Amino acid sequence: MPVSPAGGSPAALRRLARGGAPTLLWRALLAATLVGGIGLLPWLSRTDPALTVLKARSVERDPTPEALRAVRDELGLDDGPLTLLGRWLGGLLHGDAGQSWISGTDALPSATQALGVSLLLMAGALAAAVGTAAAVCARTLWLGSRRRLGERTPGGTMTAVLAALPEFLLASVSASVIGVQLGWLPALGWYGPQWMVLPSLALGLPAGAVLGRMLDDLLPAAFAEPWALAAAARGVPPRSVARQALRRSLPGLLPNLGLFVVGLTGGSVAVEQIFDIPGLGRLTLRAALAQDLPVLQTGTLALVLLAAAVGVVARLTARWLIGPALRDGALHSLHRPTPPAPRTLPLLYGTLLLAVIGLGLPRDPLVLNTAVRLQAPSAAHPFGTDALGRDILARIAHGALNTLALALAVSVTALVTGVLLGLLPRLSGPLVDTVNAVPPVLVALLVTGIAGSGPWTPALAVAAVAWSPLATHTSALLQQERATTHLTATRALGAGPWYLLTHELLPAILPPVARHALLRLPGIALSLAALGFLGLGARPPSPEWGLLLAENQPYAERAPWAVLAPAAVLALLGALAVTAAGGVRRPRLPRRLQRSGAAPAERQGRPVEREPSALEPLPTPVLISPTDTT
Template identity: 50%
Template sequence: MRTVLARLGALTALLAVVGLLPWLSRNDPALTVLRAKSAEQEATPEALDAIRADLGLDAGPLALLGRWAAGLLHGDFGTSWVSGYPVGPAVASGLGTSLTLMACALAVATLLAAALCARTVWRGARGTLGDDRPGGAVGAILVACPDFLLATIGLIVVGVWLGWLPTSGWTGPANLVLPAAAMGVPAGAMLGRLVGDALPGAFDERWVALWRSAGVTERRIALGVLRRALPAVMPQFGMVVVAVTGGAVAVETIFAVPGIGRTALGAAKSQDLPLLQGSVLALMCLGLTAGALGHLARRAMLGSGLRDAALRPPPPPRAPSGPGQYVVPVSLAAILAVVVVWGLLRDPLTVEVTEKLLQPSPTHPLGTDALGRDVLARLGHGAAHTVGAAVAVCAFGFALSLALGFAPRVSAGVADIANAVPPVLAGVLVAAALGPGTAGAAIAVALVSWPNLTAHAAALTQEARAASYLTAQRALGASPRWITIRHVLPEVAGPLARHAALRLPGTALAIASLGFLGLGTQPPTPEWGLLLDESRAYVEVAPAAALAPAAAIACLAALAVSSANLTRLPRRKAVFA
């Protein structure tokens, strides 16, 4: 009951934030409406006061929130401040387009996941499954590709250079291919990885050997193992759908698809807050519905007999130990470090219009951009902003998780809601309230990145408190405070700090995605996501300079996946959440 109440409270607070966006925004909504109605009209105090009265902004936050909530109950999403048309039809139209695109993306994801797991299922049913990692290197590479990077590369290579598919618009089935692939490939690789990790443990269970000795066919064994492995990972399927929902914002923007994600981003940039409220509400409903359907599907697959049982997922295959496990992450980190340090020694802001779009040379190792600025310098200084913000986010997550780990019930329901909000959606909300910028992007990622660390901290705390030597300390009269500070806290802080450090590349990648959408660092300050967005305009003229940010982000994504794999290694008795 506490968890349910916490979820309802967190959801209510999130809805309140959406409803209060006009009041929370640092920009004057009255000025936005005035500029939309007449760009030439002077912004006099009288005119602005009249608009505020018409919008109900002068009645206070509670009245504003109440009027918005009452309108929702009657199906009224308000009126767009920019176009003057009702928000409801625009949201419905964008939602229909996005649902079509997401359905195709999930179909691509399902087919890819099945292909990645097929070899494991076949070998496991025949009893010849070895210790190789399900999905192999192909799955790891595909997981490392963020959707906005795949969309950009697909648009450049398949759409522009080869001319096989349209690069923008929404006029026919051909327009679905590139966006659906960009969204579906990372999701399918993640689904394949989740299922593939659960399959070897299920094949090693005793009942499989019993079935095989009884002469049960390989097909029935494979179906039985899938039935055993899928329910335990089914809730994670909902989180993959949440990731697809967040990816729709970037992919729809890149391919100019008139979906709800592109609508939300455009509304945030133009400060059309009623349209943004309706779009964000639709995206939130998609994410929450996906999570609920994942839990319902798990219950249906378990059946009434096992529904209330504590059915845990089969143990994943043990990651290889030894120094070889560090080769990939160390190599990637070394490459990025060389590029960053080399770039930091150069000037990223000097404009030389006579040297624009130059090819790589000894003077400019990665060429120059459209303003003649050195690309290597901008990559190096951009990493300082991207990684610096990521370090701050990871430090915040470590401190918050360390505190919440001693009171897991406090965050149980709130974590579920935070997990259902993609970083891009949080970035849209923060940008609407605070404006785009590096600080806003860091805040947005920090708001939704703490649940995994908190779950890990809670598990470590529970394990440390159950140690037998602490029972002896209590029997000797040690106070709970002394035990916590002297024994439990050191046991938890070390592994949690390593986990937070390993999340640094993934956090930097999330911040770069917000920069790519224009919600993070603003020009002329360099930032990796922003550099990738700027480079798309001149990719045909200077491909080396344009693809340099893409290569850097790809290395960062691969480093994020490699670092995540290290969290699978056993450290003492702790299990990473």
């Protein structure tokens, strides 16, 4: 009998319908709030919209009172933001998104064309990300399908390096080296498939490294499930076992894959700028800087609709992959207690990072010496000097204090917020889709308009969006953990909701989500400093890591050490974060509980009739995969 996504029964369908209406209303309210907040952006930023529009139209034109009055009358700015927003929404109902305040062209065709370019770029970047993730997981798949896999697979350093490399650095290096110097591929413009290769690689390699690492974290437990053991004992081909293990592990990853898809579409502003790609990210950024509200609101609305569609597809695909097992509570947990990971690599990377910081702190990061500008590494300057003759080692070391402290604080805040909201998927699901649809630069502009520009502005802006992938990860894991046979047995033996949450669900969910948060730590550090370079926080000559990369990027050909040194330290931070994440594991049960096998109700002081221990896995049909239908 066919199985519906909701479980197949009419009662389940009715529950789904009742739950869908509030979710849809909540999603519409969030989208309206976001679009309305963008409509208030010029007034929140405490600037004169007429002056900004006039300067965007013509830099040489003097902002006389008559010229400003003409712009206000033309655009109807004196009517106020609410009236302008109402007019835009009214026209949108009739398929008219208004006209650009800068160029006078229709906003809807411009946004549609830019969205098509971004979707094409996203497809190429997604292909590169999938290939990278496959390369990261290839060893685990090969060993696991042949029953040669231990508790965990070693490695992760190369993944950390790829995940920690900033997209704009990959884009600029590939454009200058592969596109200009070697001439293998075109570096500027958007005229055909060849122009897609370099920007797709710049976007897809870091995203694929993160996705591959998350998938590689789930595969060992999938290969250890009873169905995989039975399949190997019956001589099932290793390729089939590996394919089923992928199917078992992908549902926990699909929601984050959806976030990456939307992020690759609207968040690739730097890559689009470097390669001169007329995508939606660059369009919205330019509209935000010029306060071109019709174009900005139309582009943002397109991203919100795309995020909602991608989120629905990801959830339906996950339910299709393991829907029957979710319905029947026939899953096994992918997050079993494991021994702690070796601490050799984290200690090594941490020692190297502390050594770099310790050697650079006694040096002055602000002293100028134009006589030694762009000097190669030497005994006096181990990492060389920048274009102003400043010591790069000193700037890296002093920038580490602020960058790492802020990045760690934002990461902890994002982890706590993501876990708490992830436990409420009906509330956080639409909120995640809406937040993820907004480019980080636009979030920073909104935060700046509300809170003002200052050293804490980048932290607030990054923290406003950094929790969303962690909340998505938490919700996906929570859904699967609730459908495990172990939890069903524990509930049947008398455990209450609070006991299940604190003793079963959270111990299984927190370690993988914490590992995910550590994997994103280098990216958060870079995002903080990059926003400061845009004038939304710390500004030159502050020795922020992102500022170092951006300031020295134009000299990458003449003085590559000026870019490679901060990039190498950032990659070292990524390697430290990934290897340290391997030690965040669910602890084994105490020996006394393993020997006694006490049921949850007995440990709470309530006598119950003796049943098989909830700590022991229940029998499972040995030849049935967890994704097979019944």
